Amino acid sequence: MNKITDSHVRDWIEHIRTQVSTVNMGIWSMGLQCTLDGTAEGMLFASSLRRIQGALQVAERELVETARCYQPADH
Incomplete structure (x- = not known):
């Protein structure tokens, strides 16, 4: 199994x-x-559409936060 690297998370x-x-x-x-x-x-x-854009910004923040949870601890 491949390890998730900091590079994966940045990508x-x-x-x-x-x-x-x-x-x-x-x-x-x-x-x-x-x-x-x-x-x-x-x-x-x-x-x-403006409300959808606001919701999309919230979703983006949550997705980025979730991705960062996978960053290796040594980062």
Whole structure:
């Protein structure tokens, strides 16, 4: 069985942050389009997207904290 190394954990954290950033940019773009739409529905959808972004930030922090739990003790 392979040991989890500090390098593995750093790679996981980088991957998590990259994926979250990509999703966040897509959400931001959709939210901007909805806001520029100017309709009540568009504004409501943009508001929902902002809440999703907040939840995504919380999830990112929790994923990074979980990954750090696997860092070798000698780090």
